[in-house]
Amino acid sequence: MKPGIDRGELITHYNGYNRKINQSEQHLSSQRIKFITSQALNGGEEANYCFEFKLLNRKFLMVLDQEKLYEILEDGEDKVYVLLTESWFYILKSFEEGKKYVTQITLTLHYEYTPQAEFYENFDVQLNMRNEPEVKYWFSKIRPREEEEM
DSSP states (O other): OOTTTTEEEEEEEEOSOOHHHHTSGGGEEEEEEEOEEEEEOGGGOEEEEEEEEEETTEEEEEETTTTEEEEEEEETTEEEEEEOSSOEEEEEEEEEETTEEEEEEEEEEEEEEETTEEEEEEEEEEEEEEOOHHHHHHHHHHHHHHHHTO
């Protein structure tokens, strides 16, 4: 593997009506991510083709291969991955754009601000990776599985 090939950029754009989020830095954000081809989870489970990211003061693991989203709870060096069943994402499309391999995703996060205030916060997400044969190979392993479900 070439050095840095597993590094990428994640751009998130809030697509909702929450005024606090719209007026914050979380409205449009960019962060560096490390693409993980295989990650051990709780109880011996394994996640393939995923990455960690932070959004709205929480840390997540987005598993592209299974279209699952986990919240990561950390206690010192210990990590617990909690599957989020009321939050979800969908891969819209992946394509080559010059030196980048772009994946566009729609993300919906469930938030319970108070027992009376429960909302779904929507984000447009773009994952930019290097346009390299190995990156295209990783995404080729994800795409057919996703398209078979349609």
